[in-house]
Amino acid sequence: MKKSRTIYLMMGLLVFASVSLIAEAVRAQGTVSISQDSALKGSKLYMEAVNNYLDKKQPKIVGGELAPIGAYPWQVSLGVSWIADPYSAHFCGGTVLSERWIITAAHCVVDTSPARIAITAGTNTLVAGATRRNVKLIIVHKSYDPIKDDNDVALMELTDPLPTGIFIKPIPLLTPTAESVLLIEDAPLAVTGWGATEFGGNKVRDLRHLNKLPFVPTLTCNDVSAYNGRITENMICAGPRLGGKDSCQGDSGGPLTVETATTPKLAGIVSWGEKCAEPDKVGVYTRVTRYVDWVNRCLNNAASCNQ
Numbered sequence: 001m002k003k004s005r006t007i008y009l010m011m012g013l014l015v016f017a018s019v020s021l022i023a024e025a026v027r028a029q030g031t032v033s034i035s036q037d038s039a040l041k042g043s044k045l046y047m048e049a050v051n052n053y054l055d056k057k058q059p060k061i062v063g064g065e066l067a068p069i070g071a072y073p074w075q076v077s078l079g080v081s082w083i084a085d086p087y088s089a090h091f092c093g094g095t096v097l098s099e100r101w102i103i104t105a106a107h108c109v110v111d112t113s114p115a116r117i118a119i120t121a122g123t124n125t126l127v128a129g130a131t132r133r134n135v136k137l138i139i140v141h142k143s144y145d146p147i148k149d150d151n152d153v154a155l156m157e158l159t160d161p162l163p164t165g166i167f168i169k170p171i172p173l174l175t176p177t178a179e180s181v182l183l184i185e186d187a188p189l190a191v192t193g194w195g196a197t198e199f200g201g202n203k204v205r206d207l208r209h210l211n212k213l214p215f216v217p218t219l220t221c222n223d224v225s226a227y228n229g230r231i232t233e234n235m236i237c238a239g240p241r242l243g244g245k246d247s248c249q250g251d252s253g254g255p256l257t258v259e260t261a262t263t264p265k266l267a268g269i270v271s272w273g274e275k276c277a278e279p280d281k282v283g284v285y286t287r288v289t290r291y292v293d294w295v296n297r298c299l300n301n302a303a304s305c306n307q
């Protein structure tokens, strides 16, 4: 008795598995000949980029303007590796930390494998011919909380080094001591990206920036009229309280920077917000100073940093 039940169960499983496989094959046939595997996994933003590409839909920063060429040499685009056009492939931003390391948001690269992502660097315009690199390792912060959007930070190691120079240049992380002096109410910050220029809008081919985005203290940002307590000590807020200027979908993972007496420093990573550019609902960024030690440990020894 027991034996035949096991056999039925196994047969059932076999039928189920083959039906799913056939269904998938049919689905893949109707679209393009890419590996099914690539089409089926990735973060929400990754999948959006894939679906827009397959639907041949070309679905931006809100209230900003074109970034001057070469003004943000640390900005990179995260793209779907098997989509050749870097604009169609784009799904998130990222920042160059060194020849081999990129920092981005955890929500951009969670549920993805390194082979599915290629980064484009050294260009304001997402066109073929720009420097492209493959990814060999993704480190998502072990305390990333997708419900609260807490610890929204990840690192990616590239398979080959980037040619650093005028157009590709690492940016240092803001340190906690510098933060206490620089991140004060209304301090002007800069955010850049190829994301939507309005909520629900399309990504853009040419990099855009907002370079006088006011810093918003956490107390204000946590007000009942604003985010009502959702801002943790691992987040910072920036944006005018009246709205109109903000990062938006597709900017995620990209840099929020602060000018210092010497060079600009990375203060935040585009993380979340309620819609985009709405009054009181300013942009929320991963607070980089909280991860300086973690990043340094990872860059020194990737195997041991996430324990």
Ligand code: ARG
Binding pocket: 045, 195, 246, 247, 248, 249, 250, 251, 252, 270, 271, 272, 273, 274, 275, 276, 277, 282, 283, 284
């Ligand atoms: N989560 C968005 C993304 O994945 C970024 C949102 C930033 N939103 C904002 N209002 N600042 O692209």
